[in-house]
Amino acid sequence: MRYLKLLTLFWQTSLAARMEYRTAFALAFLEAGLEAAGKLFGVYLFYANGFDLGGWRWQEALVVLGLASLLDAFFIGVFNPNLRRISEMVQDGTLDFVLLKPASSQFWVSVQQFAAEGVPFVLMSLGLLGYAGAVAGLDAAGWLRLGLGAAAALLLAYAVAFLFATTSIWFVKIFNVVYFLNTIVWTGQYPVQAYSRPFRLFMTFVLPVYFMTTAPAEVALARLPASWLLVVFAVAGGVLVLSRAFWRFALRFYASASS
Amino acid sequence: MRWLVRKAWTLVAVYFAYMLEYRGEIFFWMLSGITPFFFMSAWTAAANQGLTGYDANDYARYFFAVFVARQLGIVWAHWNMSEDVRSGRFSFRLLQPLDPVWHYLADHVGERGVRLPMLAVVGLVFAWLYPEALVWPGAERAALGLVAVGLAFGVNFFASYVVGLLALWLEDATSIYNLWYVAMLFFSGMLAPLALYPDPVRQVLAWTPFPHLVYLPAAIWSGLEADATRGLLTLLAWNLFFFTLGRLLWHLGRRHYSAMGA
Numbered sequence: 001m002r003y004l005k006l007l008t009l010f011w012q013t014s015l016a017a018r019m020e021y022r023t024a025f026a027l028a029f030l031e032a033g034l035e036a037a038g039k040l041f042g043v044y045l046f047y048a049n050g051f052d053l054g055g056w057r058w059q060e061a062l063v064v065l066g067l068a069s070l071l072d073a074f075f076i077g078v079f080n081p082n083l084r085r086i087s088e089m090v091q092d093g094t095l096d097f098v099l100l101k102p103a104s105s106q107f108w109v110s111v112q113q114f115a116a117e118g119v120p121f122v123l124m125s126l127g128l129l130g131y132a133g134a135v136a137g138l139d140a141a142g143w144l145r146l147g148l149g150a151a152a153a154l155l156l157a158y159a160v161a162f163l164f165a166t167t168s169i170w171f172v173k174i175f176n177v178v179y180f181l182n183t184i185v186w187t188g189q190y191p192v193q194a195y196s197r198p199f200r201l202f203m204t205f206v207l208p209v210y211f212m213t214t215a216p217a218e219v220a221l222a223r224l225p226a227s228w229l230l231v232v233f234a235v236a237g238g239v240l241v242l243s244r245a246f247w248r249f250a251l252r253f254y255a256s257a258s259s
Numbered sequence: 260m261r262w263l264v265r266k267a268w269t270l271v272a273v274y275f276a277y278m279l280e281y282r283g284e285i286f287f288w289m290l291s292g293i294t295p296f297f298f299m300s301a302w303t304a305a306a307n308q309g310l311t312g313y314d315a316n317d318y319a320r321y322f323f324a325v326f327v328a329r330q331l332g333i334v335w336a337h338w339n340m341s342e343d344v345r346s347g348r349f350s351f352r353l354l355q356p357l358d359p360v361w362h363y364l365a366d367h368v369g370e371r372g373v374r375l376p377m378l379a380v381v382g383l384v385f386a387w388l389y390p391e392a393l394v395w396p397g398a399e400r401a402a403l404g405l406v407a408v409g410l411a412f413g414v415n416f417f418a419s420y421v422v423g424l425l426a427l428w429l430e431d432a433t434s435i436y437n438l439w440y441v442a443m444l445f446f447s448g449m450l451a452p453l454a455l456y457p458d459p460v461r462q463v464l465a466w467t468p469f470p471h472l473v474y475l476p477a478a479i480w481s482g483l484e485a486d487a488t489r490g491l492l493t494l495l496a497w498n499l500f501f502f503t504l505g506r507l508l509w510h511l512g513r514r515h516y517s518a519m520g521a
Contacts, residue, residue, distance in 0.1 A: 024434040031437050038445030045451050051305035117434065176284045180291040187297040195300040 006103060007111055014081075014114040028117035032124040039065055039189060040128075046194070054193025059136040061191060063146070063217040066129030068189040070150060071157045071212060073125045075182050077118015079161045082110055083178045087168035096256050106247050110162060133220070142220050148229055149216025156236035157185060157212050162243045169250040188213035211235045270361060274369030285373055289381070292329055295322040295449055302451060311455060317483070319392035321452055323385055324404075324477035329449070330378055331371070331408045332472060334415045336363040337436040340423025345430055349516065360420060360509070367416065396480050403487060407476035410494035414468050417501030424505060427512035442467075448474030452483055465489070468497040 018025070043065055047058050056064075086109050089095040098108050133146060164177045188209040192200045204210040211232050218224040219232070278285065299322035303315045313321075340363065343349040352359040386393050396404070418439055425432040443449075446469040453461055453474050464470045471490045478485035 021429075021431045021434075023429050024431055027434045027438065031434070031441055034438060035441050035444075038441060041445055042450050045455060046301070046305070048457065049305065049451075049455050050310045051301075051308065053301070054304065171283055176287040176291065180287045183291040183294055186294055190301060194304060195297065196304055199297060199300040 003103070003107060006107075010112050011114040014112075015116055018114075018116045025116050029120040032120040035121075036069065036124045036128060039069060042189065046190070051194075053191050054195075056191050056193065057136075059132065060217065060221050060223075062132035063129070063136055063220060064191050064213050065189050066125060066132045067150060067153060067213040067216055068185060069125035069128050070122070071153060071185045071188070072182070073118055073121035074154055074157065075161070075178075075185065076121050077115050078111065078113075079158060080178050080182070081113040081115045083161055083165035085109065085113055086165050090168050090254070093256055095254065099251070099254075105251070106162070106244060110158070136221060138220060141226075142222065145222075145226055145229060146216065146220035149219050149232060152229070152232040152236045153212040153216050156208060156232075156239055157181075159236065159239035159243045160208065163239070163246055166243070166247050166250045169254050184209055185212065191217070208235055208239070266357075267361075267365070270365035271369045271372075274366045275372045276369075278366075278370040278373045282373055282377075285370065286377055288333075289330060289374065289377055292326060292333075295325040295329070298322055298450060313452065313483075316389075316392045317481070319389045320394065320481040321477060321483055323382075323389075323392070324480040325449055325473055326381070327378065327480075328404075328408055328411070328473050328476040330374060332411045332415050333374075334367060334412070334419040336367070336416060336419040337422040337426075338433055339363060339366065340420075341426040341431050341433050344426040344516070353513075353516075360505075363420065363423070364416070367412075394482075396482060400479055400482070404476045404479040407471070407479060407487070407491060407494065410491060410498060411472040411476060413498045414472060414494055414501060417498060417505050418468075420505045421501055421508060424508040424512050427508075427516050442469055443472065446470065447472050448477065452478070454484065466493070468494065471497075 040062075043053075043058065043061055046053055047061075052058075053061050086095070089098065089109070095109075098105050101108060129146070129150075133143060138146060161178065161181050164181060167177070184207050187203065192203050192210045192214045195203065200210075215224070215228065215232050219226060219228050299318050302311070302313075302318045302322075305311055306313055306315050306318060340349070343352060349359070352362060395401075419436060422432050422436040422439070425435060429435075446464055446467070448470050453464075453470055456464070461470075471494045475485055475487070475490040475494070477483075479487060
């Protein structure tokens with residue numbers, strides 16, 4: 001409950017601060033629209049040339065695209081601004097103040113910022129996901145599986161991103177790592193079956209993009225049994241626990257910039 | 260003339276040293292440019308099913324060239340300028356007897372010095388993984404591709420400069436550049452060789468700078484069909500356009516600058 005209150009406070013102040021830059025917010029709508037159009041165009045290119053992305057109907061492939069867009073939107077709105085902030089705080093030593101607060105430091109550094117520019121992207125991706133689910137003919141249970149799968153995917157994406165961001169305790173200037181992750185999620189726009197085997201293995205076992213977009217879509221579309229949701233949640237939970245342990249471990253090496 | 264060369268050299272050397280400090284970041288930045296290889300993988304799978312007119316080697320060659328072309332064309336002047344204006348650092352730039360644009364340009368040139376060796380490493384790894392895909396295009400094509408990349412960098416840089424100057428009015432102009440960046444992602448030929456784009460789309464795109472920024476050099480290097488003369492002329496025209504617009508905004512914007520934080 002206390003954390004919910006904190007979250008509201010954080011996001012209210014972020015929103016107020018960002019409202020200084022109203023043009024940026026207005027432009028974000030344009031950008032979100034352009035990006036959605038571009039992403040659809042990307043899928044269209046494959047199908048127009050007769051490639052079915054490794055055995056997917058285009059309606060189904062759009063569900064994967066929608067999930068990837070949703071993750072993208074969360075990166076823009078929440079993950080990127082916060083995780084970049086971590087390396088800034090390590091650089092100028094203000095991480096000290098966070099560590100002194102009587103609240104989980106991981107929670108604090110993960111949600112403190114909220115970029116309003118993410119909102120149009122979230123809306124656009126929800127629209128895309130809704131459209132994809134409708135044309136793919138999801139039933140009520142399918143929508144439920146899609147919702148749960150999306151939640152697991154978001155958790156997993158956050159956990160992986162946080163793992164990478166934590167390394168800034170040692171490397172300090174490393175915020176481009178977050179862009180690297182954006183790229184990785186970008187590759188999840190298409191089902192992993194579209195890629196050749198080494199890429200597929202990489203996307204499943206090294207950077208678990210498979211579990212972020214393809215797997216939840218497969219569960220929602222009943223290409224995989226619903227029990228696979230448990231696998232997706234298990235992977236997300238596992239990485240989450242790992243990220244937490246790694247953060248605590250890393251903090252032991254944090255030497256504070258001022259001392 | 261000699262002091263000019265010395266001045267330019269000093270500026271570039273300073274920014275090279277500065278960027279060397281950020282090598283880790285540049286490395287990850289470069290890694291985040293590996294998307295073309297994923298498209299290579301997908302289109303190769305399509306080629307193996309007998310679709311499209313290219314074979315696996317064509318795709319490997321093309322997308323590697325796309326990767327290189329994109330890496331050499333990366334700019335961030337809009338970002339630095341927005342930061343400088345917002346933090347008030349721009350005031351110090353104005354005090355120097357040197358047009359600030361040289362700072363931003365030297366920053367980019369110096370950074371290429373750090374990025375190129377890393378690019379070479381990626382090239383070696385690629386050559387090791389796909390030995391039969393790499394074919395020397397011949398000195399003439401290699402040079403022509405470099406000219407295209409140079410012109411493409413010019414367009415990118417001046418567009419970024421124009422957006423950066425808008426920060427004098429808007430304080431944070433980086434979001435405007437995002438529009439340019441998104442268009443680049445989808446319409447520059449990174450998704451697929453242009454021949455696979457639908458005809459009407461291709462005809463419209465030919466007038467915009469986007470396909471010439473990436474597809475043109477990549478196609479020249481990898482031996483795909485490209486109208487080099489038309490492409491280079493289009494790039495030249497866009498260079499002129501953004502350069503003129505930039506200088507105009509610079510003269511107007513200087514008077515508008517309110518020196519935040521001063």
